[in-house]
Amino acid sequence: MKSVILPEGKKIYFASDNHLGAPDSIKSLSREKRFVKWLDEIKDDAAAIFLLGDLFDFWFEYKTVVPKGFTRTLGKLAEITDNGIPIFYFVGNHDLWMNGYFENELNIPVFHKPQEFIIGGSTFFIGHGDGLGPGDKGYKRMKKLFTNPVAKWFFRWLHPDLGVRIAQYFSIKNKLISGDEDIRFLGEDKEWLVQYAKRKLETKHTDYFIFGHRHLPLDIDLGHTSTYINLGDWINYFTYGVFDGKKFDLKKFEAS
Ligand SMILES: [Mn+2]
Numbered sequence: 001m002k003s004v005i006l007p008e009g010k011k012i013y014f015a016s017d018n019h020l021g022a023p024d025s026i027k028s029l030s031r032e033k034r035f036v037k038w039l040d041e042i043k044d045d046a047a048a049i050f051l052l053g054d055l056f057d058f059w060f061e062y063k064t065v066v067p068k069g070f071t072r073t074l075g076k077l078a079e080i081t082d083n084g085i086p087i088f089y090f091v092g093n094h095d096l097w098m099n100g101y102f103e104n105e106l107n108i109p110v111f112h113k114p115q116e117f118i119i120g121g122s123t124f125f126i127g128h129g130d131g132l133g134p135g136d137k138g139y140k141r142m143k144k145l146f147t148n149p150v151a152k153w154f155f156r157w158l159h160p161d162l163g164v165r166i167a168q169y170f171s172i173k174n175k176l177i178s179g180d181e182d183i184r185f186l187g188e189d190k191e192w193l194v195q196y197a198k199r200k201l202e203t204k205h206t207d208y209f210i211f212g213h214r215h216l217p218l219d220i221d222l223g224h225t226s227t228y229i230n231l232g233d234w235i236n237y238f239t240y241g242v243f244d245g246k247k248f249d250l251k252k253f254e255a256s
Pocket of ligand 1: 017019054092094214215
């Protein structure tokens with residue numbers, strides 16, 4: 001299990017689901033500027049920052065090329081890690097084709113599966129949240145294709161102008177393929193990430209389950225002193241999580 005030291009007076013920050021690049025570069029840019037402003041404000045008291053996926057609406061790394069754009073975000077992330085503040089990245093279902101760029105260029109470890117962390121004495125189970133729990137069979141099949149080495153090899157050999165265009169089309173048009181769900185609360189018994197967390201709790205206690213993917217800010221008491229947090233998104237809610245070693249809060253970053 002990985003651990004993060006949380007000094008007195010410092011905080012751990014969490015955010016997810018920016019979907020930069022969607023629905024177009026102009027609309028994305030104002031959200032990106034707000035996100036960079038948030039990063040700039042929190043860096044002063046951050047002990048670590050966790051980004052829980054779908055930072056990009058589509059991201060694919062070719063051997064020598066990454067997609068255009070997102071310069072402000074990448075620059076700010078580099079500035080923060082250069083100043084010694086660790087950032088952890090968990091891929092989402094929209095940007096799972098990461099392959100070394102964040103590690104090498106930004107010094108940010110990238111996780112393709114949920115991870116357990118000990119942070120300031122509390123236990124955390126952290127991930128994007130796609131494909132976990134019961135159901136979602138159509139998406140789980142698609143994810144097998146997305147992560148298939150042969151399929152990735154063929155996609156990589158499409159010209160990027162064509163490959164990225166095809167991917168953007170499917171990302172925005174097709175909810176089954178992108179794995180995005182309705183952003184209304186389904187009720188605790190139907191929220192599959194709640195069910196997933198409750199099942200995990202049967203074998204092992206965890207203080208906090210932190211996920212993104214639902215695009216819906218949720219703070220649910222699972223009983224047995226365990227909490228499920230969904231971070232919401234940076235499209236409609238502009239929400240983030242902050243942990244000070246004692247309590248976890250979901251907050252909104254107001255535009256000013
Ligand atoms: Mn998402």
